Amino acid sequence: MTYCVGLRLNRGLLFMSDTRTNAGVDNISTFRKMQTWQGEGRFLTLLSSGNLATTQAVVSHLEERTKAAEDRSPSILEQPSMFQAALTVGECLRETIARQKGEGQKAASTTPFNATLILGGQIEPGPPRLFLIYPEGNFIEASDDTPFFQIGETKYGRPILVRAYDPDMSFEAAIKLLLVSFDSTIKANLSVGLPLDLLTYEADSYAPGEERRIEADDPYFAQVSEGWGEALKNALESLPDFVLD
Amino acid sequence: MTYCVGLRLNRGLLFMSDTRTNAGVDNISTFRKMQTWQGEGRFLTLLSSGNLATTQAVVSHLEERTKAAEDRSPSILEQPSMFQAALTVGECLRETIARQKGEGQKAASTTPFNATLILGGQIEPGPPRLFLIYPEGNFIEASDDTPFFQIGETKYGRPILVRAYDPDMSFEAAIKLLLVSFDSTIKANLSVGLPLDLLTYEADSYAPGEERRIEADDPYFAQVSEGWGEALKNALESLPDFVLD
Numbered sequence: 441m442t443y444c445v446g447l448r449l450n451r452g453l454l455f456m457s458d459t460r461t462n463a464g465v466d467n468i469s470t471f472r473k474m475q476t477w478q479g480e481g482r483f484l485t486l487l488s489s490g491n492l493a494t495t496q497a498v499v500s501h502l503e504e505r506t507k508a509a510e511d512r513s514p515s516i517l518e519q520p521s522m523f524q525a526a527l528t529v530g531e532c533l534r535e536t537i538a539r540q541k542g543e544g545q546k547a548a549s550t551t552p553f554n555a556t557l558i559l560g561g562q563i564e565p566g567p568p569r570l571f572l573i574y575p576e577g578n579f580i581e582a583s584d585d586t587p588f589f590q591i592g593e594t595k596y597g598r599p600i601l602v603r604a605y606d607p608d609m610s611f612e613a614a615i616k617l618l619l620v621s622f623d624s625t626i627k628a629n630l631s632v633g634l635p636l637d638l639l640t641y642e643a644d645s646y647a648p649g650e651e652r653r654i655e656a657d658d659p660y661f662a663q664v665s666e667g668w669g670e671a672l673k674n675a676l677e678s679l680p681d682f683v684l685d
Numbered sequence: 686m687t688y689c690v691g692l693r694l695n696r697g698l699l700f701m702s703d704t705r706t707n708a709g710v711d712n713i714s715t716f717r718k719m720q721t722w723q724g725e726g727r728f729l730t731l732l733s734s735g736n737l738a739t740t741q742a743v744v745s746h747l748e749e750r751t752k753a754a755e756d757r758s759p760s761i762l763e764q765p766s767m768f769q770a771a772l773t774v775g776e777c778l779r780e781t782i783a784r785q786k787g788e789g790q791k792a793a794s795t796t797p798f799n800a801t802l803i804l805g806g807q808i809e810p811g812p813p814r815l816f817l818i819y820p821e822g823n824f825i826e827a828s829d830d831t832p833f834f835q836i837g838e839t840k841y842g843r844p845i846l847v848r849a850y851d852p853d854m855s856f857e858a859a860i861k862l863l864l865v866s867f868d869s870t871i872k873a874n875l876s877v878g879l880p881l882d883l884l885t886y887e888a889d890s891y892a893p894g895e896e897r898r899i900e901a902d903d904p905y906f907a908q909v910s911e912g913w914g915e916a917l918k919n920a921l922e923s924l925p926d927f928v929l930d
Contacts, residue, residue, distance in 0.1 A: 595840035599869035603917045612926035620921065624844035640929070650929050664924055671920035672848045676865065678919070679912045681857035682905060684885070684895050 441631035442489035442592030444473055445618055446558040448570045448582045450607045452642040452649070453560045456618045457487050458592075458626070460633035474637045475499050476648060479517040481564030483646045484525060485639060489592035490555030490575070497536045498555070502529065522569040526559050526579050533557060534577030556591045561641065568643050596628040597621030611640045611650065616664060619654075623665045634661070686876035687734035687837030689718055690863055691803040693815045693827045695852045697887040697894070698805045701863045702732050703837075703871070705878035719882045720744050721893060724762040726809030728891045729770060730884060734837035735800030735820070742781045743800070747774065767814040771804050771824050778802060779822030801836045806886065813888050841873040842866035856885045856895065861909060864899075868910045879906070 444457040457473040473495070475486045486502075488495035504512040519525040533555060540553040557573040570582035572589040582589060587607055590598065600621050609617070615638060625632045634656040640649035654661050689702040702718040718740070720731045731747075733740035749757040764770040778800060785798040802818040815827040817834040827834060832852055835843065845866050854862070860883060870877045879901040885894035899906050 595873070596844055598873055599841055599844070600917060600921075602872060603914045604921050610926070612929060613921075615927035616924055617921060619927070620924075627847060628840070628843055652930075660925075660927060667924045668920070669848045671923050672845060674923070675913070675916035675920040676845075676849050676858075676862060678916050679861055679865075679909055680905075681855070682860035682864070684857060685897075 441629060442473060443594070443597065443622060443625045443629075443632040444487035444489055444558060444591045445588060445597075445601070445621065446485075446487060446560045446570050446582070447588040447605070447614055447618065448560075448568070448607070449587075449609055449611070449614055451611065452640065452645070453485070453568050453570060454611060454614050454618065454641070455485050455487055455558070455560060455637075455639040456615075456622060457637045458622065458632045459635050459637065460631060461492050462631045465630060468631075468633070470635070472637060474639060476639065476651075477502075477514060477517050477561075478647060481646055482517060482562065483641060483648065484516060484522075484559065484561035484563075485641065486529065487558040487560075487591065488555060489557075491540075491553045494533075494536050494540060494553050494555040495557070497540075498529070498533050498557070501532050501536065519563065521566055522559075522561060522563050522571070525561070525563065526571040526573060526581075529557060529559050530573045530577035530579050533573060533575065537575055558589050558591055562643065562646065564646070568641065593625055593629045593632050597625040600624065611642075615640075615650075619661060619664045620668050623661070623668060634658075636661075686874060687718060688839070688842065688867060688870045688874075688877040689732035689734055689803060689836050690833060690842075690846070690866065691730075691732060691805045691815050691827070692833040692850070692859055692863065693805075693813070693852070694832075694854055694856070694859055696856065697885065697890070698730070698807075698813050698815060699856060699859050699863065699886070700730050700732055700803075700805060700882075700884040701860075701867060702882050703867065703877045704880050704882065705876060706737050707876045710875060713876075713878070715880070717882060719884060721884065721896075722747075722759060722762050722806075723892060726891055727762060727807065728886060728893065729761060729767075729804065729806035729808075730886065731774065732803040732805075732836065733800060734802075736785075736798045739778075739781050739785060739798050739800040740802070742785075743774070743778050743802070746777050746781065764808065766811055767804075767806060767808050767816070770806070770808065771816040771818060771826075774802060774804050775818045775822035775824050778818060778820065782820055803834050803836055807888065807891065809891070813886065838870055838874045838877050842870040845869065856887075860885075860895075864906055864909045865913050868906070868913060879903075881906075
């Protein structure tokens with residue numbers, strides 16, 4: 441499985457992804473699930489969950505790796521808007537899945553070749569935008585009502601996001617929030633695992649901000665993971681107990 | 686869907702279940718998913734998730750409703766031990782699913798007639814015991830390592846249980862913990878809903894303790910639900926922020 445989150449903040453975008461891939465529990469590997477593209481007045485990030493062959497093929501096609509290195513001109517960097525970039529990525533995803541299935545589009549929702557993507561970024565002169573792209577190639581955009589997207593194993597880490605997210609958050613606080621969400625997920629599902637990839641994107645910067653891999657022995661992650669158990673117990677204690685009759 | 690939890694504490698057992706059943710999102714109803722049986726030196730509770738026709742049939746068969754009212758002598762109350770009671774319930778569940786399928790036991794794990802049960806209670810002279818019973822009729826028992834069972838929509842409410850459960854908890858604190866777990870689930874999945882049924886069982890009492898239905902307008906539940914958002918934010922703030930380079 442996988443766990444990735446893209447978060448829309450007032451100051452920009454925040455992305456986090458795990459790196460574990462598995463085929464059963466006895467065949468696990470580490471793969472990066474976060475890709476970035478940077479160009480003049482544009483910066484894009486793609487998070488991927490689902491079939492690894494599919495998501496790698498999508499990225500390779502977007503980077504035009506079918507061509508010789510000197511002829512490549514990634515189409516993802518030539519789109520006039522984030523909406524058009526999402527259309528392009530969605531179309532590429534849909535076609536990749538259809539090709540791997542070999543039978544066109546029907547029953548796409550149950551094919552093991554499926555993948556789901558989060559695309560975020562900014563293309564001048566538009567604002568930063570965040571999309572969730574489905575295996576069918578269609579997509580939805582984050583809004584004030586739904587300011588973040590999760591893909592993969594989304595349930596364990598969702599309650600804390602729903603409760604504690606605030607669009608005015610600093611990147612520092614939002615990273616802490618995501619680490620708690622990832623820690624809950626990692627504790628519950630073996631197929632989500634460290635290291636984690638972290639990326640901040642500040643609005644109008646058109647460049648990556650903090651870009652870091654959080655390894656299994658990261659002292660800050662350990663501090664959050666250990667501290668959170670205690671913090672949760674204190675939070676629970678701060679509420680009044682039920683009164684038995 | 687459904688959300689039910691059975692919790693093993695040092696002082697006894699605690700059960701909570703929601704009451705929402707649904708076939709799609711446009712056909713929802715309220716049904717009790719918690720059944721209890723009490724006899725001389727014995728008290729048993731059954732929580733159920735899955736196909737409602739299956740779980741109601743299981744309960745009816747356990748209560749021998751195939752017989753005239755005056756001839757009934759519920760077999761569930763005549764078992765010599767909790768292990769034997771779990772065997773009986775599991776067998777009844779397996780047969781009920783097989784009968785509804787009409788084709789014996791194969792592919793039971795994917796049949797829409799499936800159900801999963803939690804059975805807890807105490808039969809003299811044994812200690813209180815808690816079992817998770819699968820659609821195949823087999824079962825596992827709670828232990829010090831895994832002191833609680835969840836059935837139905839288990840993921841949203843799991844992290845707080847994993848973090849804050851303590852076998853020495855009072856019933857009052859454990860009820861609060863379960864309400865937080867249920868609140869997170871209810872907020873995330875429309876097919877889990879209030880009212881909630883709550884039951885405490887004190888070891889060696891052979892009788893129900895607190896038995897209450899928590900309605901949608903319950904003031905304590907509202908207090909926990911509203912207070913938990915704030916408590917979580919405070920918990921998050923109590924951890925040190927990430928430090929950007």
